[in-house]
Amino acid sequence: MRAGGVPLDIFTDEITLSTKGNGDVLNITEAVESVIKDSKIAEGLVNVSVVGSTAAITTIEFEPALVKDLQEVLEKLVPSGKEYHHDKTWGDANGFSHIRSALIGTSRAFSLKGGELMLGTWQQIILADFDNRKRTRKVIVQVVGK
Numbered sequence: 274m275r276a277g278g279v280p281l282d283i284f285t286d287e288i289t290l291s292t293k294g295n296g297d298v299l300n301i302t303e304a305v306e307s308v309i310k311d312s313k314i315a316e317g318l319v320n321v322s323v324v325g326s327t328a329a330i331t332t333i334e335f336e337p338a339l340v341k342d343l344q345e346v347l348e349k350l351v352p353s354g355k356e357y358h359h360d361k362t363w364g365d366a367n368g369f370s371h372i373r374s375a376l377i378g379t380s381r382a383f384s385l386k387g388g389e390l391m392l393g394t395w396q397q398i399i400l401a402d403f404d405n406r407k408r409t410r411k412v413i414v415q416v417v418g419k
Contacts, residue, residue, distance in 0.1 A: 281417055281418055281419060282314055282416075282419060283415065283416070283417050284308075284311070284312035284416045285415045286308040286311065286312075286413075287412070287413055287414070288301065288305075288308070288412040288414060289412075290400060291407070292400070292402035292408050292409075293402070294403075294406045295404075296348075296402070297401070298335075298402075299399060299402075300397045300398070301321070301398050301399060301400050301412060302397040302398045305319065305390065305398055305414055306390060309385065309389075309414075309416055310388070312416040314385065314417070314418045314419065315419065316386060316419050317416060318382050318384060318416075318418060319382065319383045319415070320381075320382045320383075320414070320415045321381055321382075321412060322379055322380035322413045322414075323411070323413075324410070324411040325379070325408075325411075326374055327367060327370035327371055327373075327374050327403050328401060328402045328403060328410055329377035329378055329379060329400070329401045330377075330378065330379060330412070331377050331399060332381065332396045332399065333399050334395040334397065335399060343401075347373055350373075351369050351376070352369065353369045353370075353405070367404055367405045367406075370404045371403075373401075381398070383398070
C-alpha cells in the first residue's frame with residue numbers, strides 16, 4: 274500500500290475475550306494499546322473490529338454509572354423481551370442482540386500519532402456483547418501506517 278508514494282506497514286493481531294453476554298461491556302483500550310506497541314507503527318490508523326453480529330465496538334467513558342446508562346438506553350430502544358422475526362426463524366431469542374450490534378457497529382477506526390491512540394481523556398474503547406449467553410469473542414486489531 275502507498276500513501277503519497279510512502280509504503281505503509283500493516284500489522285494485524287487478535288484479542289480473545291470471554292464475556293457474560295446480556296449487555297456485558299468490557300474496556301479493551303489497554304489490550305488495543307498493547308497491539309499498537311507490538312506493531313511498532315507510530316503514525317497511522319488503528320481499526321478495531323469484533324467478529325460476529327451480536328456484539329459491537331464503540332467508545333464511552335468507562336465508568337459503572339455510564340455503562341449502566343448505556344445498557345438501560347439500549348434496552349429501551351431495542352427491548353430484549355420483545356419477539357423479533359429473527360427469533361421465529363432461528364429459535365435462539367437473540368434478535369435484539371443483532372439489532373443492537375447493527376445500530377452501534379462492529380468496528381471503529383482510531384487515529385494513531387507518536388505511537389499513541391488519539392483518544393480523549395475520558396474516552397475508552399469498549400466491546401459490548403449483546404448476545405443472550407456467554408461468549409468467547411474475537412477482536413481483530415489492524416494497525417496501518419508508518
